[in-house]
Amino acid sequence: MGDSDDIIVTAPVEEKSNENVSENGDDVEKQGPSELPQLKRKLKSRHLQMIAIGGTIGTGLFIGSGGAIAKSGPAGALIGYIFVGTIVYSVMQSLGEMATYIPISGAFTSYATRFVDPSLGFSMGWIYWFSWAMTYALELSATGLIIQYWDKQLSIGIFISVFWVVITLLNFLPVSFYGEFEFWFSSIKILTVVGFLIFAICIDAGAGQHGYLGFHTWGTPGAFAPYLLDSTGPLAKFVGFWAVLIQAGFSYQGTELVGIAAGETENPRKNVPAAIKKTFYRILFFFVFTVFFIGLLVPYDNPELLSSASDATASPFVIAAKLAGVKVLPGLINAVLLFVVLSAANSNVYSGSRILVGLAQDGSAPAFLKRTTKNGVPYAAVTFTAAFGLLAFLNLSNNGGTVFTWLLNITAVAGFITWACINGCHIAFMRALAARNIPRDTLPYKSMWQPAFAWYGLFFNLLIIFTQGFTAFIPWNTSNFFVAYISVILFVVLYVGHKLVMRTKFVPSIEADIDTGCLLHDDTTWSIEVPTTAWGKFWAWLA
Known part of the structure; x- marks a missing residue:
């Protein structure tokens, strides 16, 4: 729905003292000794809702879910995605409580610096920023590979150049443009997933060329697949299940974008909790149901599930359509994948730049990265982050491609490290509140099942971080070991190096600083979007 579909209702404005009101009438956050970056709260509720959805739905779902089925079978993949979904929900509950109380840009690094250890904020922030910068280069490369699906003669260098310019320039516009861009691209993703679910139900019920399917793939070749080991016993099937946990975690990464966007969201005390609360249902609907139906339509021994391609030929959506005898879907899915990749690239630059702002604010990055335009765009941080997208050109040479692959492997576990740190920061945040005798019942948003839920997420995130490279041990492979754990090693080096130099x-x-950036009172001027058309009401219901 566009702005034309909404009625804007403005709540009564209370009288405020001049020290708490900016020139344009917005509430000003309580500031500490250093001035907070002048970012603008221009993201609306519908923007934040779609950022929460679109940040998660990406190539991990459209392509990576096929590998999960191949490794663990339909039942193993389903259980794995549900289990990791609970971990993600614990992270979002932890993040929601902190981001609502202190809605600032670069929240992850600031929370770690304030509540736990400045060295933790430094190391977590830089490795998380690096993951977004390198992923930006990956997404730019993927655009060329996706377009080559239609014409193999085209050079990916052309599309790396074109889309680098487009995405970078887009991030120099006010943040409301980013929100609008993500709103519509996320809408395309949602429609695609919903369309696939309807398609899968019809095919499974007998609309395809093979008639009624039911749960036939759970019987032949089976509900659980052995992985890596020669046997077909319980241990081999458990290894497959554990491999799916890692794959599912990569698919879910991006959910935490809500926390990054909190610093630029209108009325964060109301809009951030609304996005957080619905995360669980989005995870259930978009991921769990999709994996469930893929498992019904595609047997885990289908060789195409393990394709290394980046275009539609590797998508389990397309493989399911081929098995059903539907020939028009591959081109459509490939077009959707292009939108998915462009949306991800846009989020990469946005997230990376805001993390840099947070690092600069905490003194962990050069101060010039805090500079913003009059419209609140951190142009220095955007430029610095976007420049790393040019590394995508390494893929044009064989040797450069090898280097690029290693750089990407450094970022592979950055999401899990960030999730573990968010859970740890929330535990420290709760202790800080208790030390000041501030009841959690007084918070704008109180997350559930705490502190047990935060400890639950912290434990399993750490367990996955340390075991995600287990394939290097079956059999032992030194190169694979360093590829799997180089990100953990880098994180430790950053932490220890900062600790030794800065003596933190x-x-x-x-x-613990729980005051800087905390809103002094509830926002009293906000926009309530009331959809008036059938289309607008549909999106309101979905979001």
């Missing part, structure tokens, strides 16, 4: 100490709970 762990932050006592009573000294």
Whole structure:
């Protein structure tokens, strides 16, 4: 729905003292000794809702889910995605409570610096930024590979150049443009997933060339697949299940974008909790149901599930359509994948630039990265992040492609490290509140099942981080070991190096800064979007 579909209702404005009101009438956050970046709260509720959805739905779902079926079978993949979904929900609950109380840009690094240890904020922030910068280069490369699906003669260098310019320039526009861009691209993703679910139900019920399918793939070749080991026993099937946990985690990464966008969201005390609360249902609907139906339509021993391609030929959606005798879907899915990749590239630059702003604010990055335009765009951070997208040109040479692959492997576990740090920061945040005798019942948003839920997420995130490279041990392969754990090694080096140089100490709970950036009072001027058309009401219901 566009802005023309909405009625804007403005709540009564309370009288405020001049020290808490900016020139344009917006609430000003309580500031500490250093001035906070002048970012603008221009993201509306519908923008944040779609960022929460679109940040998760990407190539991990459209392509990577096929590999999950191949490794663990339909039942193993389904259980794996549900289990990792609970971990993600624990992370979002932890993030929601902090981001609502202190809605600032670069929230992850700031929370770690304030509540746990400045060295943790430094190392987590830089490795997380690096993952977004390198992923931007990956997405630019993927655009060329996707377009080559239609014409193999085209050079990917052409599309790397074109889309680098487009995405980079887009991020120099006010943040409301980013929100609008993500809103419509996320809408395309949602329609595609919903369309596939309807298609899958019809095919499974007998609309395809093979008639009624039911749960036939669960019987032949089976519900669980052995992986890596020669046997077909329980251990081999458990190894497959554990491999799916890693794959599912990569697919879910991006859910935390809500926390990054909180610093530029209108009325964060109302809009951020609304996005957080619905995360679980989105995970259930878009991921779990999709994996379930793929498992019904495609047997895990289908060789195309393990394709290394980046275009539609590797998508389990397309493989399911081929098996059903539907020939028009591959081209359509490939077009959707192009939108998916462009949306991801746009989010890469946005997220990376805001993380840099947070690092600069905490003194962990050069101060010039805090500079913003009059419209609140951190142009220095955007330029610095976008420049790394040019590394995509390494793929034009064989040797450069090898280097590029290694750089990407450094970022592979950055999402899990970030999730673990968010859970850890929330545990420290709760201790800081308790040290000041601030009841959690007074918070704008109180997350559920705490602190047990945060400890649950922290434990399993750490477990996956340390076991995600287990394939290097079956059999032992030194190269694969370093590829799998180079990101963990880099994180430790960043942490220890910062600790030795800066001589930082762990932050006592009573000294944790829970004031800087905290809104002094509830926002009292906000826009309520009331859809008036059938189309608008549909999106309101979906979001």
